[in-house]
Amino acid sequence: AQSVAQPEDQVNVAEGNPLTVKCTYSVSGNPYLFWYVQYPNRGLQFLLKYITGDNLVKGSYGFEAEFNKSQTSFHLKKPSALVSDSALYFCASNQGGKLIFGQGTELSVKP
Amino acid sequence: DTGVSQDPRHKITKRGQNVTFRCDPISEHNRLYWYRQTLGQGPEFLTYFQNEAQLEKSRLLSDRFSAERPKGSFSTLEIQRTEQGDSAMYLCASSLLGGTPPHEQYFGPGTRLTVT
Numbered sequence: 001a002q003s004v005a006q007p008e009d010q011v012n013v014a015e016g017n018p019l020t021v022k023c024t025y026s027v028s029g030n031p032y033l034f035w036y037v038q039y040p041n042r043g044l045q046f047l048l049k050y051i052t053g054d055n056l057v058k059g060s061y062g063f064e065a066e067f068n069k070s071q072t073s074f075h076l077k078k079p080s081a082l083v084s085d086s087a088l089y090f091c092a093s094n095q096g097g098k099l100i101f102g103q104g105t106e107l108s109v110k111p
Numbered sequence: 112d113t114g115v116s117q118d119p120r121h122k123i124t125k126r127g128q129n130v131t132f133r134c135d136p137i138s139e140h141n142r143l144y145w146y147r148q149t150l151g152q153g154p155e156f157l158t159y160f161q162n163e164a165q166l167e168k169s170r171l172l173s174d175r176f177s178a179e180r181p182k183g184s185f186s187t188l189e190i191q192r193t194e195q196g197d198s199a200m201y202l203c204a205s206s207l208l209g210g211t212p213p214h215e216q217y218f219g220p221g222t223r224l225t226v227t
Contacts, residue, residue, distance in 0.1 A: 032213050043115070043202055043218035044154070051212035090153050094213040098144065098167065099204075101153030 002027040002095045006102035013081045013109050021076040021105045023091030032094040033074045035065055037087050038104075044090065050074060061085070081109045113137060115219035117203050123225045124193055131189045132222045136205030143186050144216060145178055146202040147171070154202055160186060161208070193226045200224075 003026045013019045025031055032051055036044040048059025055067045065076045074091060086109045092099040116135045124130050136143045142161050146154035157176070158168045162183035172178075175193075180186040190197055200223050204216040 030212075034215060036218075041220075041223075043220045044204075046215045046217060049215055092153075096167075097142070097213060098156040098159060099146075099154070099216060100156070103153050104151075 002093050002100050004033075004091050004093050004100055004102040006089075006091055006105045008105050009103075010106045010108065013107070015083050015109055015111050016080055019076075019078050019081040019085070019107065019109070021089050021091075021107060023074045023076065023102060025072050025074060025091075025093055027093055027095070031067075031074075033065075033067065034092045034094065034099065035059065035063070035074075035076050036090045036092060036101075038090065039087050047076070081107075083109050083111055085109050115203055115205050115217055117201075117219040117222050119222055120220060121223050121225075123227065126195060126226055127192055129189065129191045130193060130224065131187055132201055132203075132224075133185060133187050134203030134219060135185045136203070137217060138184075139207070140205035140217075141183075141208040142206045142216075143180055144204040144206070145186070145188050146204065148200040148202055148221070149198075157188075190224075193224075195226045198224055198226045 005024045034049045035047040038044045048057050050057050050067045058064045089105050091102040118133045144159040145157040148154040160180040175191045178188045200221045202221045204218045206216045207214040
């Protein structure tokens with residue numbers, strides 16, 4: 001069965017510093033990977049996806065993610081964090097049309 | 112706003128009552144999905160439709176749960192004889208027609224169900 005893991009429940013970063021939110025996957029076949037962000041009491045917002053091609057994927061709000069096949073990872077990154085980036089982040093894999101989510105990582109960016 | 116909408120946003124019900132939620136997808140999207148999210152967890156897949164056809168149901172979806180998309184547009188999710196364990200956020204999402212590679216799914220704001 002396919003699975004997605006986010007090894008960190010929480011990540012704390014100072015504003016202006018680079019951030020990384022980690023994700024590893026276990027899938028058979030080609031991995032189709034997604035990052036979503038969830039603000040309090042709101043639904044999930046799509047950030048970016050990896051389908052094929054370049055290992056570095058650029059998405060919304062200055063976020064990017066690096067696909068690494070040998071390490072089965074798809075880490076989310078941003079060069080300079082903003083306080084407004086504080087939210088819950090989910091990595092997901094598309095399995096036959098449905099999304100399989102990780103447990104989420106809460107990102108806290110302090111001024 | 113042309114995003115996914117859900118109604119109601121919040122529902123409080125007593126154990127044993129039936130509840131129904133509605134989801135209106137993005138108009139040109141053929142696929143509609145339901146997920147359930149409990150506190151501190153990622154969303155879990157429940158079921159999805161392609162147009163009016165229900166293509167897959169999760170084992171999480173007990174016999175008390177039923178979903179419909181009668182005209183291939185909006186969808187309803189009904190829970191009969193609610194239990195306290197049904198308390199969760201119910202999320203609806205929609206996407207363009209599936210295929211390879213898959214399209215991203217766009218989520219609504221969710222319906223938060225509290226069963227007392």
